Amino acid sequence: MSDTNCGASVGGQLEWPYPIEYGEETRVEADVLVLGGGLGGCFAAISAARKGLSVVLVEKACTIHSGAAGSGIDHWMACPANPASRITPEDYTLSPILKFKGGYGNVITSYITARDSFEALLELERMGMKIRDTEDEFAGADFRDEDTKLLFAYDYEFRHCIRIWGTEMKPALYRECRRLGVRIFDRTMVTSLLSEDGVQGNRVVGATGFNTRTGRFFVFSGKASVLSMATPERLWIFSSELTGLVGRDGPPTNAGNGHAMAWRAGAAFTMMERSTREEWGGSTGIGALMFSSGSSFATWYPCSIVDAKGKEVPWAANGKVLEAFEQRTHPAPGQHFFSLVLGGGEGGESSLPGLIPDLQQRIDRGEFALPLYADLPGIPAHERRAIFGLMVGQEGHTQQVYEVLTRAGFDPEQDLLQVYSLGEAPPGWRRLRWGGLMHDWDLRTNLEGLYAAGQQAFDSCGASQACATGRWAGRRAAEYAASAAQGRISEEQVSSEKSRVYRPLLEEDGIDWKELEAGIAKTMQDYAGDVLTDELLEIALITLAEIEEAEATTVMARNPHELMRALEVQDILTCGQIVAEACLARKASNRWLSFERLDYPDDDPPEWKKWLTLRSEAGETRVEELPLEYYGPLEENYEAHNK
Amino acid sequence: MVERQARALQNVVTPGKPVVFDPAVCNGCNRCVEMCQSDVLIPNAVKGAPPLILYADECWYCGCCVKECPRAGAIRSNWPLMLRVRWKRKDTGEHYRVGMRNPPPANTRPPV
Numbered sequence: 001m002s003d004t005n006c007g008a009s010v011g012g013q014l015e016w017p018y019p020i021e022y023g024e025e026t027r028v029e030a031d032v033l034v035l036g037g038g039l040g041g042c043f044a045a046i047s048a049a050r051k052g053l054s055v056v057l058v059e060k061a062c063t064i065h066s067g068a069a070g071s072g073i074d075h076w077m078a079c080p081a082n083p084a085s086r087i088t089p090e091d092y093t094l095s096p097i098l099k100f101k102g103g104y105g106n107v108i109t110s111y112i113t114a115r116d117s118f119e120a121l122l123e124l125e126r127m128g129m130k131i132r133d134t135e136d137e138f139a140g141a142d143f144r145d146e147d148t149k150l151l152f153a154y155d156y157e158f159r160h161c162i163r164i165w166g167t168e169m170k171p172a173l174y175r176e177c178r179r180l181g182v183r184i185f186d187r188t189m190v191t192s193l194l195s196e197d198g199v200q201g202n203r204v205v206g207a208t209g210f211n212t213r214t215g216r217f218f219v220f221s222g223k224a225s226v227l228s229m230a231t232p233e234r235l236w237i238f239s240s241e242l243t244g245l246v247g248r249d250g251p252p253t254n255a256g257n258g259h260a261m262a263w264r265a266g267a268a269f270t271m272m273e274r275s276t277r278e279e280w281g282g283s284t285g286i287g288a289l290m291f292s293s294g295s296s297f298a299t300w301y302p303c304s305i306v307d308a309k310g311k312e313v314p315w316a317a318n319g320k321v322l323e324a325f326e327q328r329t330h331p332a333p334g335q336h337f338f339s340l341v342l343g344g345g346e347g348g349e350s351s352l353p354g355l356i357p358d359l360q361q362r363i364d365r366g367e368f369a370l371p372l373y374a375d376l377p378g379i380p381a382h383e384r385r386a387i388f389g390l391m392v393g394q395e396g397h398t399q400q401v402y403e404v405l406t407r408a409g410f411d412p413e414q415d416l417l418q419v420y421s422l423g424e425a426p427p428g429w430r431r432l433r434w435g436g437l438m439h440d441w442d443l444r445t446n447l448e449g450l451y452a453a454g455q456q457a458f459d460s461c462g463a464s465q466a467c468a469t470g471r472w473a474g475r476r477a478a479e480y481a482a483s484a485a486q487g488r489i490s491e492e493q494v495s496s497e498k499s500r501v502y503r504p505l506l507e508e509d510g511i512d513w514k515e516l517e518a519g520i521a522k523t524m525q526d527y528a529g530d531v532l533t534d535e536l537l538e539i540a541l542i543t544l545a546e547i548e549e550a551e552a553t554t555v556m557a558r559n560p561h562e563l564m565r566a567l568e569v570q571d572i573l574t575c576g577q578i579v580a581e582a583c584l585a586r587k588a589s590n591r592w593l594s595f596e597r598l599d600y601p602d603d604d605p606p607e608w609k610k611w612l613t614l615r616s617e618a619g620e621t622r623v624e625e626l627p628l629e630y631y632g633p634l635e636e637n638y639e640a641h642n643k
Numbered sequence: 644m645v646e647r648q649a650r651a652l653q654n655v656v657t658p659g660k661p662v663v664f665d666p667a668v669c670n671g672c673n674r675c676v677e678m679c680q681s682d683v684l685i686p687n688a689v690k691g692a693p694p695l696i697l698y699a700d701e702c703w704y705c706g707c708c709v710k711e712c713p714r715a716g717a718i719r720s721n722w723p724l725m726l727r728v729r730w731k732r733k734d735t736g737e738h739y740r741v742g743m744r745n746p747p748p749a750n751t752r753p754p755v
Contacts, residue, residue, distance in 0.1 A: 014695070019683045061680045070680055071705040135755055165755075167710070187682070195735050212682065240700040241657055251680045251703050289704055293728045310733075377733045385755065394755030400706030400720045407719075408729055409739060410749030418729045561682055561698065 009231035016559050021216040022502060030056035030183065031481040033222030034474070035190045035207055036258060039463055041228035041468030042173035043120065044543035049180035051478040056220060057182050058209055060064070060189045060564070061253050068230060068250040072168030072301055073463045074395035075153055076111070076131070078339055081118040082161040084145035087158045087337050089114035090634055100351075102592030103606065104271070104611075106459035107631040108441055109469050120471055121162065130165035134404055141382035142329065151386065153299055155353065156329045158337035163386065165462065166394050187212045189564050190257060192497045193225065193450070194264040197346075200492025201617060203264035205487025206622035208497045211619025215503065215560040223481035226473045227445075228436070228453040231461070232256025232575040234568075236430040237278065238521040240514055246413075247302025258456050260571035262437060268446040268615040268624070271458045272435030272582035274593040277530065278425035291392060292401040294374025294417035296355055296413065299391040299398060302328035304378050305355060305419060308369040314380075317353035328353045351457055373416035376411035386549065388412040423557040428525025431577065433594065434459045437628070438613045441641040443473040444480075446615065449487070451477045479643060503553075503569060504566040508556030513565040519547065520573050528580045533599040534587075540580040547618065548573055585612050585623045608620070658723030661702035662709065664693035669717035675708035684708065691719070 033049040034041045037059030045057045053487040059066050079085070092114045097105030125131045132149040133139075143152045143163070151163040188463035194206035233254040263269065291299040296315075304325070305313040315322040318335075322328060330350075331338055338352045362368055376384045389412075390422060393402040410417065436458035437445050443450050453473040454466035504510075527540030552570055557563035565606045588608035611626040631637065661683065662675075671691040676684045681701040684694040704720065712718050727741035739747060 014685075014697075015688065017688065061682070062678055065678050065705070065711070066680055071707050071710065124723040251705060252701055253680060289722070289726055292722075292726065294730075371729075373731060375733070388750075390755040397703065397705040399710060399754075400704060403706070403709070404720050404722060406750040406752070408741045408743075409749055411750045414733055415730045415739070416733050418731070420728065550717075627671060 007207060016638070018213040019561075020560075021211070021214040023215075023217065024506065025217045025219065025497075025498075027219045027221070028056055028185070029182070029221045029486065030054045031223050031454075032474070032477050032620070033058065033220050033225040034182075034453070035225060035417075036060075036067075036226060036229035036456070037137055037184065037186075038230065038454060038466060038571060039169065040456070040466035040470030041067075041174065041226070042170070043467045044226040044228055044453050044474030045182045046173070046180060047471045047474035048478040049177070049182050050479060051475065051482065053481055055180075056222065057177060057181045058185045058188050058190050058207070058218075058220065060187070060212065063170070063177065063184050064187050066168050066251075066253065067170065068254070069466070070170055070251060071167065071397050072389040072394045072399050073169060074398070076117065076121055076162040076164045076166075077462050078113045078160070078465050079116050079117045079121065079162050080158075080354070081116070082121075082148070082150060082159065082162060083147055084150055084152070084159045085404050087160055092337070093599050093634065095336065097377065102341060102590075103609070103628045104274075104459075104590070104592045106457060107634070108463060108637075109443070109460040111634050111638060112472050112630075113465045113468040116399045116468040116471065119468040120464065121164070123471075124169060124172060124467070128174045129168045129172045131162065135180055138382055138386065141386070142200075142380075143382070143386065149407060151390075151541075153391075154329065154340060155331065155338040157331050159336065161340060163374040163390060164394070165390075167399055168508075169463070185209070188218060189567065190229075190261065191501050193227075193261050193369060194219075194489050195265055196487040196490075196492055197445075200264070201447070203487055204265060204450040206489050207261075208494060208501070210501055210560070210563070212564040215505075215563065217498055219489070221486055221489055222449075223484040223486055224449050224451065226451045226453050226470070226475035226477050227258050227456045228466075229254075229258025229456055230254035230435060230457040231436065231570060232432055234517065234521070235576055235579065236275070236428060236521055236524045237425075237431055238514075238517045239586035240455050242354055255568035255571055256575040257568065257571045259436065259578065260574035261504075262450070262456075263443070263616055264616055265447060265450070265572055266617060267450060268438045268613040269435060269458070269578060269582070270438045270611045270613045270626070271593070272578050272614065273433070273586050273595050273612070274433045274435055275430040275579070276433050276594045278429045278431055287638055289397060289401060291395060292400045292405075292460055293420040294372070295419060296374070298550040299395045300387055302353070303384070303387055303468035304375040304380075305372050306378070306416065307372055311368060312375070313359060314356050315353050316356045318351070321392050322353055351605075354542050357380070371504050372419040374419060375416055377416070379413050384459050385485055401636045412414035429454055430524075430529060431544035432575075434461055435579070435582065436460065440612070441631070441637045442476040444476065449480065449484070460538070472587065475643065476641070486586065498532060501563075501567065502561055504555050507554050510556040511551045513555055513557070513562065513569045514568075516551055516555050517569045518570060519551065520544070520569065520576055523547070524576050524579070528576070528583055532583055532595070532597050533586065536582050537584040541577065541584070542575060544577050544580065544628065545610060548577075581621045581623075582612065582614055587613065655697040656700040658702075659699045660696065660705075660721050661699055661704060661723075662696065662718050663721045664718050665716055666693050668714050669693040670714060672713065674711055674713060675718055680705055680706045680707060
């Protein structure tokens with residue numbers, strides 16, 4: 001290592017600070033393995049441990065603060081079962097999926113979430129996380145329910161989204177895992193799932209991993225496994241000169257390891273053809289500090305926006321300009337609830353109000369002068385305090401936003417914070433939109449013994465969904481494990497994986513992980529990006545296969561940390577291959593999936609109205625079909641599987 | 644006059660300094676090292692000294708290291724220049740920026 005590529009505080013080559021244990025091996029056995037320790041993984045571990053089973057949780061970072069909500073979360077979405085809600089879980093689940101997703105949504109995880117997310121929130125409250133305005137700071141506010149002291153967001157009429165003090169969520173879950181005796185392996189990257197007898201498609205009977213500081217190898221055996229890792233965030237966009245390896249909603253750890261290992265084990269995926277152009281590629285830089293600048297959405301909803309001369313930018317909903325501030329948070333008489341489709345709005349119109357849709361054109365015509373600002377001083381005091389005092393203090397890395405901005409003198413009572421989010425990302429800068437594992441009502445995948453939670457399940461995202469599905473998958477996995485024996489691990493599969501894992505350490509003159517990752521991202525941009533045709537997608541697959549056989553086999557690592565990154569990039573390559581295969585398989589454009597095929601322009605023709613599932617079998621990709629409505633009757637299935 | 648001296652070195656990675664330590668306050672407990680989502684920091688070989696920033700380019704500014712620090716002021720977030728946002732005082736029209744030379748007094752109101 002040269003003395004300058006280590007960042008400002010490191011001068012000169014350093015001794016690796018941790019003991020090196022390459023090749024040393026630890027074997028661990030449990031009833032239930034939970035792979036990935038974010039919200040979904042922690043809840044899965046907790047619910048399995050409560051069934052009295054032995055549980056091992058494996059996490060690449062540090063469970064106390066890992067995952068997309070590792071530093072906090074401000075909204076508890078999809079919570080129509082709370083006592084102040086005015087909408088049923090059935091309605092909350094089905095209306096947006098049918099109306100705004102054309103039926104291309106995960107009804108099973110959405111319904112489980114709608115039914116159970118308030119229960120999960122109450123559990124978090126019992127674990128010590130604050131969910132109510134117990135100090136009455138917001139007494140009398142439009143968004144507060146006086147009986148429960150819950151604070152609502154977005155839709156003050158139907159009340160299905162709750163503002164919470166989420167910075168304490170992960171520490172609370174971590175403590176509960178520890179209290180229940182869950183054995184936690186932090187800084188341990190899972191590298192593969194072990195199939196019974198080493199045969200792809202067989203029951204999942206364990207996993208391998210290694211410590212990202214020492215390099216020690218682990219073999220985990222489990223009767224059942226819950227896979228709860230994040231959606232791949234680094235497929236099309238990579239630049240280490242930006243911040244955080246361009247992870248936006250999720251931390252840079254979200255490389256798609258779970259997707260890649262499940263694919264190699266023969267698990268079936270769906271929705272992997274769906275990606276959208278990065279929307280917030282504005283001037284604050286992709287990858288960092290969402291909500292650190294002025295805005296009107298999510299954490300900042302429903303903040304007013306003014307132009308450089310103080311002229312307010314109007315809000316609109318359903319094609320009509322909203323006159324009153326309250327209309328942003330109250331559906332019009334006769335209008336249904338504001339649906340919050342995460343990552344939605346691309347396929348159909350969202351019902352949630354927002355700034356006028358032709359704002360950019362009106363700026364171009366000179367109607368509004370740049371820059372724009374968030375007008376916190378101009379909105380009602382409770383709203384201002386809720387946005388900047390509560391939400392910005394609790395959401396994701398915005399806790400630091402509060403700290404840094406207030407230390408620098410920013411005062412929401414009198415200051416206008418500049419808006420930076422206008423403008424599009426560069427061509428080809430896309431994000432996978434929630435493709436993941438296909439599953440049944442038990443959240444079991446097509447592989448015996450393997451369950452999916454959080455973003456690992458297709459079309460599933462958000463804190464409440466992660467917690468509700470983790471809680472569910474943990475119970476279902478525990479039930480299976482309670483009556484199953486440990487499976488037969490193939491020593492040949494273990495030793496072959498061990499060689500694969502350590503290979504980058506033997507390379508001295510190969511490619512570094514950053515160059516490899518940037519090359520894969522460029523391939524995805526060029527051939528599986530904004531323009532899709534059979535020919536381009538075939539070139540994507542050829543190029544990725546070439547890289548896999550050539551450059552990727554020479555990726556090098558000089559310590560366990562670099563080894564983690566090198567293996568992540570190999571997983572990113574696998575995820576890119578799944579995406580390209582999925583895009584190639586759907587020979588029809590589909591606006592609900594934000595999927596435009598230049599060579600098949602007909603939008604959502606009836607013969608293509610179905611799920612395509614993909615899995616790997618003996619080196620070939622198998623494409624199968626499922627009807628969109630494969631989930632069946634909601635309440636009946638929920639009751640039958642809710643044990 | 645600068646000394647006539649040059650060294651041949653590779654480029655530094657940017658942004659290169661996601662957090663700043665105050666060595667007078669930090670006692671090298673390495674709590675921040677353990678809390679980091681990306682394993683950006685490593686313990687200092689000198690016992691009691693602040694951790695070292697090894698992988699600055701992998702920081703996504705989640706702030707868990709700062710949040711979990713047991714000694715106030717030992718570590719703080721240091722946003723890179725491209726993220727140092729601007730604001731304007733509504734009444735006076737005065738402009739401000741994170742990182743400006745003569746900042747206004749800090750706003751000491753705690754979050755909810």
